[in-house]
Each structure stands twice: as structure tokens, then as C-alpha cells.
Amino acid sequence: MPRSKRSKLVSLTKVAKKTKDQKNVMMKELQEHSEKWRYCWLFEVGSMRNSHLKTVRKLWKDSARIFFGRSAVMAKALGTTPEEEHRQGLYKLAKQIKGQVGILFTDTEPQEVIDWFADFQQPDYARTGNLASRTVILPAGPVMRQYSDPPEPFPHNEEPQLRKLGLTTSLNKGVPTLSVSHKLCEKGKPLTSEQAQLLKLIGEKMVVFRIGLIARWDSTTGEVVQIESLGIVSLQDKSNRDGEEDAMSE
Known part of the structure; x- marks a missing residue:
């Protein structure tokens, strides 16, 4: 006997999964941008908030392209082995793409990028599970x-x-x-x-949205430089990540 339509359960929290075509489009875009820009930066986020990440995108829209999505898709696009890498040396960066990280392509000089992200901070309200930063x-x-x-x-x-x-x-x-x-x-x-x-x-804001730079790939040399810890992303920030993910760059 067929199940009654009136007894059908509908999930209100169901989120549509990304299709294979959408993933392929993102991978193609990543590869195209790796050929367009000189530098590719890998970054991590402390106390993730989509609204603040959108602010970063807006401020860098004329001089960079930011991707923040599925780490497995981004890593595969760049290639995690010397045989699979899209461009020389990219695999050294791609194999570090794990967890909640993003990619920034730009021609801006490295020290200017480092200084900008070291200075960028956005206070925000804590969420359930965050550690109280003060009593x-x-x-x-x-x-x-x-x-x-x-x-x-x-x-x-x-x-x-x-x-x-x-x-x-x-x-x-x-x-x-x-x-x-x-x-x-x-x-x-x-x-x-x-x-x-x-x-x-x-009105007590207890967390700070920050972006910490992890590594930088230079297309002219194929070399990957690890960025020394700037103290931007604290251990507390890492443990308090919300799991929010942007789809991909604008």
C-alpha cells in the first residue's frame, strides 16, 4: 500500500548539495586565476563570520580574488602532488589546504598583504560554545x-x-x-x-574575526613560503570555528 502523502516528513533544514558541474566550475576558476595572478595565498579564519568575509572581499575586489569553499575541491583544483599540480610548485600549497581555509590570488606585494591582514580585525558577538574571553x-x-x-x-x-x-x-x-x-x-x-x-x-562582543596568512606561492619561481605566525588566529579562535562556509568567490 503506498504511503500517504500527508504522512510525508519534510526537512526544513535540508541544504542542497553542490552538483558535480558546480564543483567543476569552481575548479576551473581556481586554475584560471592561478594563471592570471602572481601570488596565491592560503589563509585561515578565526571566529568565522560570513558578513566580515564579504567585507574583505569588497575591500580587495579590485586587486584580488578570494575563494572560500570546500577544501577538498580547492586542493584538487590546484593539485596535491607534483604530477597533478596545475602549475609548478602549487602542490606544496595545495597539500596544506585542510579544514576551514581560503585562497587569495593577487599581484599585491607580499609585505603589503601581510601588513593589511595583520591590521584587519572585526569584533563580534560570541556564539554558543565559544570560550569567554573575559569574566x-x-x-x-x-x-x-x-x-x-x-x-x-x-x-x-x-x-x-x-x-x-x-x-x-x-x-x-x-x-x-x-x-x-x-x-x-x-x-x-x-x-x-x-x-x-x-x-x-x-552589547558585549567577545570574539574577533581575523584572517591569518599560512603560506604564499609565487608563480614566477614556483616557490612556496610559509608565513611565520603573526598571532592573528589564536588557539581559542581555532577551537571556536563555527563551520560556516561561503559557497565561493563572487
């Missing part, structure tokens, strides 16, 4: 929104949400108020969903 204690009294200038108390209609997230607040003259101080989070410990939401509500 936050809410003092007794009105619960304040720190992102306001000057800070201002929460409105009365948000008091139920604050209580739901773990604060023992009460309304005092229409203002959500703590009778005693509350330790919201402790430095070095993973954040719960409730803690992450509270930090965002009060």
Missing part, C-alpha cells in the same frame, strides 16, 4: 545595555526575556533590576546558549 559580572541595579552611548537600562517589556535567560530580575519603577550582582560568564569557559544571548543583548 563579565552584572552589578546589582538596573540591567544596562552597554552598546548605548551612554549605557541605558533595558525597557520593561524585555524583563521576561531577561528572566528566561537566567537573570533574577524584577521591575523597579518599570526598569528590569538585579537585587544582587550576577556572574554572566567566566573567562576561559564555554558559553551556553543563554549566556551568548545575554552577552549580545547587553
Whole structure:
């Protein structure tokens, strides 16, 4: 007997997989750009946020091309062995493409690239599972929104949400108020969903989006230079990666 259509389960979180044709297109683009630009950089991201990566793309759109997608596809496009490499020496870079990394093609001089990415940082709100970068204690009294200038108390209609997230607040003259101080989070410990939401509500940004350069391939020599650690991507950043992935470059 055929199954009733009314009993069919539909997943609302299902994401369409990339087709073979789409992967081939990306591989072809990577190979074409490896022939167009002098340098190919491999980079990693700390505290990944698509919005900030789009900012980097925009700022470099006239002088570079950025790819951030499936590492296996990018590695295969460049070739991970001397026999498979698309251009001389590229396999030395390709074999390092693992995990959440991206590729940047550019003609910009290396020191300028290094200096730019060392300086680029974008503070953002932490998410569930991120490690608290500092201890936050809410003092007794009105619960304040720190992102306001000057800070201002929460409105009365948000008091139920604050209580739901773990604060023992009460309304005092229409203002959500703590009778005693509350330790919201402790430095070095993973954040719960409730803690992450509270930090965002009060305006406390605990993570920093950064891009760390790993290695650089030079098309004129075929050589790959490893980039010494700049301290851009911390161990905490690496452990807190979200698994977000952009499809590929614009």
C-alpha cells in the first residue's frame, strides 16, 4: 500500500548539495586565476563570520580574488602532488589546504598583504560554545545595555526575556533590576546558549574575526613560503570555528 502523502516528513533544514558541474566550475576558476595572478595565498579564519568575509572581499575586489569553499575541491583544483599540480610548485600549497581555509590570488606585494591582514580585525558577538574571553559580572541595579552611548537600562517589556535567560530580575519603577550582582560568564569557559544571548543583548562582543596568512606561492619561481605566525588566529579562535562556509568567490 503506498504511503500517504500527508504522512510525508519534510526537512526544513535540508541544504542542497553542490552538483558535480558546480564543483567543476569552481575548479576551473581556481586554475584560471592561478594563471592570471602572481601570488596565491592560503589563509585561515578565526571566529568565522560570513558578513566580515564579504567585507574583505569588497575591500580587495579590485586587486584580488578570494575563494572560500570546500577544501577538498580547492586542493584538487590546484593539485596535491607534483604530477597533478596545475602549475609548478602549487602542490606544496595545495597539500596544506585542510579544514576551514581560503585562497587569495593577487599581484599585491607580499609585505603589503601581510601588513593589511595583520591590521584587519572585526569584533563580534560570541556564539554558543565559544570560550569567554573575559569574566563579565552584572552589578546589582538596573540591567544596562552597554552598546548605548551612554549605557541605558533595558525597557520593561524585555524583563521576561531577561528572566528566561537566567537573570533574577524584577521591575523597579518599570526598569528590569538585579537585587544582587550576577556572574554572566567566566573567562576561559564555554558559553551556553543563554549566556551568548545575554552577552549580545547587553552589547558585549567577545570574539574577533581575523584572517591569518599560512603560506604564499609565487608563480614566477614556483616557490612556496610559509608565513611565520603573526598571532592573528589564536588557539581559542581555532577551537571556536563555527563551520560556516561561503559557497565561493563572487
